[in-house]
Amino acid sequence: MNTFAKLFVKNNTKYFQTLYGHSKDGLILLKEYFRINNELINEFCTHWQIDPEKFRRNLFMAVALHDIGKLTREFQANIQVNKASSKYPHPFFALPVLASFKWDYIVDYPVELCAILGHHTQLYREIYNSLKIAKEVHYLDEEIHDYFEFAVLKLYNECGFKEWFALPEIIAPEILHLRQNQIQDRFIKGSLLKFNFSHKERYFIKSVFTFFFSILQTCDDYASAHFSQFISTKKPTKQIFDAVLTSPDKYVYNINYSTTEWKNRLLGKHKPFQFQQELLEKKPYYGFLFAPCGRGKTEASLLWANEIMKAYHKNKIIFALPTQTTCNAMFDRLGKPEVFSEQNVGLFHGKSFITIKNKQREIIYAETDDAETDVKSFDVIRDETFKGNVFFKPITVTTIDHLAYAFIHGFSQSDFACGNLQNAVIIFDEIHYYEKHTLEVLLSLFFVMRKMNIPHLLMTGTAPDFLLKELRDIYKLITDDEGLLFEPFYIINKEQKIISEKVISDDVLQEIYEDYSFGNKIFIILNTVEKAQLSYQQISNYFENKKSKPKIILYHSRFTYKDRVRKENDIYELVKKSPCIVVATQVIEISLNISCDVMYSEIAPADALGQRAGRLNRSGKNWKNGKQYKLKIFAVDSEKPYPEQLVQNALAFLPNGPVSYQQIKEFCDKVYSEIEIQNNERFRQCFRDNIVFGDHYHDICWGEDEGKACKVRDDSFRTIEVVPSKVWDDCIKNVERGDFISEYKVRIPYYLVGKDIYEYGDLHNFSSKLVGNEKLLVTEYKYTFEIGIDFNKIEIKTEIW
Numbered sequence: 119m120n121t122f123a124k125l126f127v128k129n130n131t132k133y134f135q136t137l138y139g140h141s142k143d144g145l146i147l148l149k150e151y152f153r154i155n156n157e158l159i160n161e162f163c164t165h166w167q168i169d170p171e172k173f174r175r176n177l178f179m180a181v182a183l184h185d186i187g188k189l190t191r192e193f194q195a196n197i198q199v200n201k202a203s204s205k206y207p208h209p210f211f212a213l214p215v216l217a218s219f220k221w222d223y224i225v226d227y228p229v230e231l232c233a234i235l236g237h238h239t240q241l242y243r244e245i246y247n248s249l250k251i252a253k254e255v256h257y258l259d260e261e262i263h264d265y266f267e268f269a270v271l272k273l274y275n276e277c278g279f280k281e282w283f284a285l286p287e288i289i290a291p292e293i294l295h296l297r298q299n300q301i302q303d304r305f306i307k308g309s310l311l312k313f314n315f316s317h318k319e320r321y322f323i324k325s326v327f328t329f330f331f332s333i334l335q336t337c338d339d340y341a342s343a344h345f346s347q348f349i350s351t352k353k354p355t356k357q358i359f360d361a362v363l364t365s366p367d368k369y370v371y372n373i374n375y376s377t378t379e380w381k382n383r384l385l386g387k388h389k390p391f392q393f394q395q396e397l398l399e400k401k402p403y404y405g406f407l408f409a410p411c412g413r414g415k416t417e418a419s420l421l422w423a424n425e426i427m428k429a430y431h432k433n434k435i436i437f438a439l440p441t442q443t444t445c446n447a448m449f450d451r452l453g454k455p456e457v458f459s460e461q462n463v464g465l466f467h468g469k470s471f472i473t474i475k476n477k478q479r480e481i482i483y484a485e486t487d488d489a490e491t492d493v494k495s496f497d498v499i500r501d502e503t504f505k506g507n508v509f510f511k512p513i514t515v516t517t518i519d520h521l522a523y524a525f526i527h528g529f530s531q532s533d534f535a536c537g538n539l540q541n542a543v544i545i546f547d548e549i550h551y552y553e554k555h556t557l558e559v560l561l562s563l564f565f566v567m568r569k570m571n572i573p574h575l576l577m578t579g580t581a582p583d584f585l586l587k588e589l590r591d592i593y594k595l596i597t598d599d600e601g602l603l604f605e606p607f608y609i610i611n612k613e614q615k616i617i618s619e620k621v622i623s624d625d626v627l628q629e630i631y632e633d634y635s636f637g638n639k640i641f642i643i644l645n646t647v648e649k650a651q652l653s654y655q656q657i658s659n660y661f662e663n664k665k666s667k668p669k670i671i672l673y674h675s676r677f678t679y680k681d682r683v684r685k686e687n688d689i690y691e692l693v694k695k696s697p698c699i700v701v702a703t704q705v706i707e708i709s710l711n712i713s714c715d716v717m718y719s720e721i722a723p724a725d726a727l728g729q730r731a732g733r734l735n736r737s738g739k740n741w742k743n744g745k746q747y748k749l750k751i752f753a754v755d756s757e758k759p760y761p762e763q764l765v766q767n768a769l770a771f772l773p774n775g776p777v778s779y780q781q782i783k784e785f786c787d788k789v790y791s792e793i794e795i796q797n798n799e800r801f802r803q804c805f806r807d808n809i810v811f812g813d814h815y816h817d818i819c820w821g822e823d824e825g826k827a828c829k830v831r832d833d834s835f836r837t838i839e840v841v842p843s844k845v846w847d848d849c850i851k852n853v854e855r856g857d858f859i860s861e862y863k864v865r866i867p868y869y870l871v872g873k874d875i876y877e878y879g880d881l882h883n884f885s886s887k888l889v890g891n892e893k894l895l896v897t898e899y900k901y902t903f904e905i906g907i908d909f910n911k912i913e914i915k916t917e918i919w
Contacts, residue, residue, distance in 0.1 A: 119261065120134070120136055120358060121136060121137045121138075121188070121189055121194060121258070121261055122134045122135065122136055122137065122188075122194065122197050122198070122358075123135055123136065123137040123139070123140035123141070123185050123188055124140050124342060124345050124346075125197050125200060126345060126346050126349040126350070127200060128349055128350060128354075131357065132198075132200060132357060133349045133354055133357050133358075133359065134197070134198075134357060134358050134359065135345050135358075135359050135360070135362070136358065136359070136360050137185055137188060137189070137265070138265075138269055138273070138360060138361075139359055139360030139361045139362070140185065140341055140342070140345065140361075141181065141182050141184075141185065141269075141273060142273055142276065142277065142360065142361035142363075143341035143344060143345065143361050143362065143363040144181045144182075144184070144337035144338055144341040145178065145181050145182060145273055145277045145279075145337070146277060146341075146361065146363050146366050147336065147337045147340055147341060147363065147366045147369055147370065148177060148178065148181050148277075148333070148337045149277055149278065149279060149282075149366070150366035150367060150369075150370045151333060151336065151337070151370050152174060152282050154370050154372045154433075155370075155431075155433060155541070157431040158431045158432065158433055158541050159173065159174065160431070161430060161431040162329060162540065162541065165571050166322060166325065166326060168224055168225070168326065169224075171282075171283045171284075172222060172224055172283075173224055173330075174279075174282050174283045175222075175283040175284075175285065176221070176222070176223070176224055176230050176330075177330065177333055177334065178274070178279055178282075178283070178285075179221070179230070179270070180230050180233055180234055180330070180334050181334055181337045181338070182269075182270050182273055183212075183216060183219075183234065183270075184209075184212075184233075184234045184237055184334060184338055185208060185212075185338075186208075186212050186215055186216065186262065186265065187207075187208030187209055187210070187211045187212030187213075187215070188208045189257065189258045189261050189262050189265065190206065190208070190211060190255040190256060190257055190258060191255070191256040191257075191258060192205075192206045192252065192255050192256065193206055193208055193255075194258070204250060204251075205250060205251060205252040206251075206252055206255055207238065207239075207246060207251065208238075209234055209235050209236070209237055209238050209239070210235065210246040210251065210298075210301065211255050211257075211301070212234060212235075213231070213235065213301050213305045213306075214293065214294040214295075214296050214301060214305070215257070215262060215291060215293055215294075216230075216231055216234060216291075217231060217294075217305050217309075218291035218292050218293070218294055219266075219291040220289065220291070224326065224330070225322070225323065225326055227313055227315075227323055227327075227810070228310070229323070229326055229327040229330050229331075229810075230330070231305075231310070232310060232327060232331070232810050232811075233327065233330050233331040233334050233335075234334070235306075235310075236331065236533065237331070237334060237335060237338055240527065240530055240531070240532065240533055240815065241533070241810060241811045241812075242527070242811060242812055242813055242814040242815075243311065243811050243812060243813070244814070245306070245811070246298075246302065246306070247302055247306075251298050252298065253297050253298050253299075254295075254296075254297045254298060257293050257295065259293055262290065262293060263290040265290075266288055266289070266290035266291070267288065267289075267290050270285075270288045271285065271288060310810075310811065311811055315809055320805070320806060320809050321566070321569040321570050323809055323810065324525075324536070324570065324805075324809045324810070325540050325570045325571070327533075327537075327809075327810050328533050328534075328536040328537035328539075328540060329537045329540040329541070330537070331533050331534065331537050332508075332533075332534050332535075332536075332537025332538050332540070333537070335534045335537070336369070336370075336510075340369040341363065343501075344362065344363050344369070345359070345362055348362045371433075371462065371510075371511055371512045372433070372512075373433075373458070373462050373512035373513070375424065377398075377421075377424065377425065377428075380420070380421060380424045381421065383456065383457050383458070384417040384420055384421060384457070385414075385417055390418075390421070391413065391414060391418075391598065391600065391601070392598075392599070392600060393407070393409055393413075393418065393596055393597065393598040393599070393600070393601070394414060394417065394418040394421065396596055397418050397419075397421070397422045397596045398418070398421045398422060398425060400594060400596070401422055401425040401426055401429060402575075402593070402594030402596075403426070403430070403573045404568065404573065404574060404575075404592060404593045404594065405422065405574075405575040405576070405593055405594050405596060406575070406576045406577075406578075406581075406586075406589060406590070406593040406594065406595045406596070407419065407575060407576070407577045407578070407596050408577075408578055408579075408581040408595065408596070408597045408598065408602075408783075409577070409579065409597070409598035409601055409602075410579050410598065410601045410602060410604065410732070410779035411579050411731075411732030411733075411736060411737075412713075412732065412736040412737035412738075413598055413601040413737070415547065415577050415579075416448075416451075416547070419437075419545045419547070419575050419577060420435070420545075422575055423435045423543045423545060423575070426543045426573050427543055430573065432541050432542060432543050432573070433512065433541050433542075434509060434511075434512055434513070434514070434538060434539075434541060434542040434543070435512065435513045435514075435542065435543050435544075435545065436509055436513075436514050436516065436521065436539065436542050436543070436544045436545065437452075437513065437514070437515045437516070437545050437547065438516055438517065438518045438521045438544060438545065438546045438547070439515065439516070439517060439518070439547050439548065440517070440518065440547075440548050440551045440552065440708055441517070441705075441708060441709055442467045442468065442469055442470075442517065443682070443686065443705075443709035443710070444547075444548075444708055444709055445465060445467050445470070445515050445516060445517060446465070446470075446473050446683075447709075447710070447711055448515045449463060449465040449473065449515045452513055452515065458512075458513055462511055462512045462513055463511060463512075463513045463514070463515065464502065464505045464506040464509070464510060464511035464513065464514040464515070465502075465506045465514070465515050465516070466503070466506030466507050466509075466514065466515075466516045466517075466520055467516060467517045467519075467520060468517075468519075468821070468824070469679055469860055470503060470506055471503045471858065472679060472680075472683075472858055472860060472861055473683075474502045474503055474506075475856070475857075475858070476683070504531075507520075507529070507531055507535065508531050508534040508535045508538055509524075509535050509538040509539060509542065510538060518546065518552075518556075518560065518563075518830065519825075519830045519831065521539075521544070521563070522559060522560075522563050522801070522830050523818065523819060523825075523828075523830070524536045524539060525539075525563065525566055525805055526801065526804040526805050526807075526808050526818060526828060527804075527808040527812050527813050527814075527815050527818050528815060528818045528819045528825075528828070529815050529819060530815050532815065539572060540570065540572065542572065543573050543574070543575075544567065544572060544573070544574040544575070545574070545575050545577065546560070546574065546575065546576045546577060547577045548577065548578065548579070548708055548729075549576050549577065549578050549585070550578040550579065550580045550581070550582060550585065550725050550728075550729075550786075551707075551708055551725070551729065553831075553832055554793065554795060554832075555798070555829075555831070555832035556830060556831055556832065557585070557795050558795050558796060558797060558798040559798045559801050559828075559829075559830050561588060561795060561796070561797050561798065562797045562798045562799075562801040562802050562805075563801065564576075564589075565797060565802075566802075566805055568592070576589070576593060579728065579729070579732060579779070580725055580728050580779075580782060580783050580786045581597075581783055582725065582783070582786045582787055582790050582793075583787045583790075583791075584790050584791075584793045584794060584795060585795070588795060601779065602778060602779045602780040602783070603778055603779075603780060604738070604739045604740070604778060604779060605739075605740060605741055605776040605777060605778045606734070606735040606736075606737075606738035606739065606740065606741060606747060606779075607717075607731060607734045607735050607738075607741050607747045607748065607749045607776075607777060608741040608746060608747065608748045608749065608775060608776050608777070609748075609749045609751060609772065609773055609774055609775065609777050610748055610749070610750050610751065610774065611751050611769075611772055611774055612750050612751060612752050612753075613753060614626070614752060614753060615720075615752055615753045615754060615755065616642070616644065616649075616653065616718060616720060616752040617644070617649050617652060617653055617656075618755055619755070620652055621652075621656070622652075622653055622656045622657070622660075626718075626752075627656070627657065627660045630642070630657060630660075630699070630718065631660065631661065631664060631666075633716045634661075634668060634697045634699060635697075636697075636745075637696045637697045638696060638697055638714075638715040638716045638745070639693055639696050639697060639698050639700075639713070639714040639715045639716070640697070640698070640699045640700070640714060640715070640716050640717070640718065641699075641700050641702065641706065641714040641716075641717045641718070641719075641730075641733060641734070642657070642699065642700070642701045642702070642717075642718040642719075643702055643703065643704065643706060643707075643717065643718065643719040643720065643730055644701070644702075644703055644720055645703065645704065645720045645722060645754060645758075645759065645760070646703065646758070646759065647674045647675065647676050647703055647906070648909070648910075649720075650672060650674050650701055650702060650703050651672065651674070651905055651906065651908065653701050654670065654672040654701040654905070655905070657670065657699065657701065658670060668697075668698075668699055669692055669695075669697070669698040669699065670698070670699040670700075670701065671685065671688055671689055671692055671698075671699070671700055671701070672701050672702070672904065672905065672906070673685050673686075673689060673700060673701070673702040673703075673705065673706060674702060674703040674705060674906060675703065675705050675865065676864055676865070676866065676906040676907045677864065677903075677906045677907075678842070678845060678861065678862050678863060678864050678901075679860060679861050679862075679863060680857075680861040680862060681903050681906075684903070686709075686710060689710060689712065690710070690712065693712050693713070693714070696715070700712075700714070704722065704726060704730075706730070706733060707726060707729040707730050707732075707733070708729055710733070711736075712733060712736075713733060713734065713735060713736035713737070714733060714734055714735075715734075715735070715745060715747055716734075716747070716748050716750070717730065717731070717733070717734045717748070717749045717750065718750050718752065719749065719750070719751055719752065720751075720752050720753075720754050721751055721752065721753060721754055721765055721768055721769050721772075722760060722765065722768065723760050723761075723764040723765060723767075723768055723789065724764075724767070724768045724771070724782075724785050724786040724788075724789035724790065725786050725790075726760075727749075727751070727768060727772075727782075727785075728782045728783075728785070728786060730749075731749055731777075731782065734747055734749055735747035741776050741777075749777075751772060753769075759835065764789065767788070767789040768785075768789050771785055771788040771789055772785070773785055800827075800828050800829075801828055804818065804827060804828040813827065835867070836867070836868040836869075837865045837866060837867055837868055838865070838866060838867075838868045838871060838895065839860075839863040839864065839865050839866075839895070840863065840864055840866055840884065840894075840895045840896065840897040841859070841862050841863055841864070841887075841894050841895070841896050841897070842862075842864060842896075842897055842899065842900075842901030842907055843896050843897065843898050843901075844900070844901040844902070845862050845901065846862075846896055848862070849861075849862035850889070853889070859889060859892060859894065864897075864901070864906070864907050866897070866899075866907060866909075870883070870899075870909065871884060871895070883897060883898045883899060884896065884897050884898070885898075899911065
């Protein structure tokens, strides 16, 4: 009797893969993983004092047996008629069989059983405790017996695992015919959930379980994906298949460049700076790199990562950044053919699927509207997003939010992702960028990663003392002493305001006009969106009155995601030539890799000013180089959105004249002299609660990277996503053509919704709409690509549908 594990329907014809065939495809992938990552597994097992042969053998057994729960009368009947049913979850009903098998467990906790139990649904305390699950199933006793007694040994021999481990005699277990509540009580509640891990055991068990699980998940997921792809791309002449995988190397990545090749890809013909060479040679397992903007921290960190991977047998690099925009820019940069190519670089953040969609549209179907190609494009988007989500590729660019949530069950694939992090090297860039709450979460994350033996490098352009004080005894500090002495700009305290009571003074407007007339690239940075919008409009009007049409653009956070991407591309094109003007909010501090000649900035906290200054004469050594690079600091009516004391301190200690990056660091140290940070206890508690079982990911996060039980960002200023009525028709029309609704959303202050209800008793400037299963809030506030959403103006009410 054939027993099936997989079904794929094509042109109304059913194609099946046998349980033996699916298991063999998974084991072919496992063997390839062993071949490529042999030293990695040895290194991991040595660190945790695990027998590497036992680790490999139990992985083999887990892959071979992970679908044994499909050998029930109910599952086999359903798959043959293409009937999906959540009543018979095969990982759950496999428990009585697997728990009766004589495992020689890797550690004292049965991570093998847990990995199989959670390979379809991430483990949490209430897993499979549902009235929807059937009370019992009817096991195919003879088929289960034969699979253990004959199929496992045959798989071992046919796949060629003899070189990796010896397989003892496999004896089929006694099958316990238990009801659903008995399985729960005996194996989950009565056993797996009863373990109390000590402080030391938590990191050990979390690391071993997730690493083991990630390998099993890789083998299962891509064996399944390959069968679907095999049927969809071939013209099958039969309906039942055994193993179909012949080229496992395309699913097991291997990026293996020599030090020389990495240098060539990252530095070209340039010789490394002294600090880059020092980082490369010392290759600290836990490092702290302090270097100014534009000096090549990224290149240095990647050179370091390659050396760590070779020395300690790691196989992945994770680049963790503060914002989605910085992630997108780094993804584009590293994915270039001359660097690492798109094949080797993944991306994940809350809206990365949009970035991937746009890139795939360019690659896959360019100017065709073929429906089949559209489907293929969606499949690629889904696959690439999944790979980014679980850190699957050799290099993944992500936000610190997603990285942190991987350790605490923050999303549905976090155990898979955390397992991939066990063999990764992690780079954190711009760590000075974060506010106090996020820094304390990161401090806790760094602690967890050290306990789990994950090498990482922290990078900063300012290295404030309050941060160094917490880390200098643990992390090897590498400093760009040469770059810190450069004086790339001249600070002038203007002691006046750019804009006051919603009006820019004529003196400031004339100064901007003159700087523009001298051929300068000018950045004007305001602390709020409203002031940026008003400034942009008044500067444009001033130039118009002078019979001049400036090259000017406005950039802030209140554009739709789709328009923000367009804006960023427009800015990159705009700043290629002089003169030009970019009016922006603090989103420009870190989001865009661009440089100006003259900067106008409102006073802000010291680190924010330092970050803004990194966009002035970027990579420059001297403030006088054919022209004078000046940072003009202006006062404000209100310190908001920043803490009042931090802004006042910045004004009090603001340096004047030519300024070096070393002086910027000293400036930050004076402003933050009384700041102290400590570990975030909430993050550490979430880690303790989510070692193997624990919380459902919905209890940890509201959605992608948006904290609920544990918040990575301080969200005291609450926001909400809305769709402007101006773009509603385009949204509906283009979603049908393959766009995502998220591309048309704008994030606005939540108080505006509350204000509506307070003033009108109901929603007045907003309306609720349902698209599919998604409930959307549509706003009547005026929106344009030029200005963004304008809270001072309302669109004329029209029927939206």
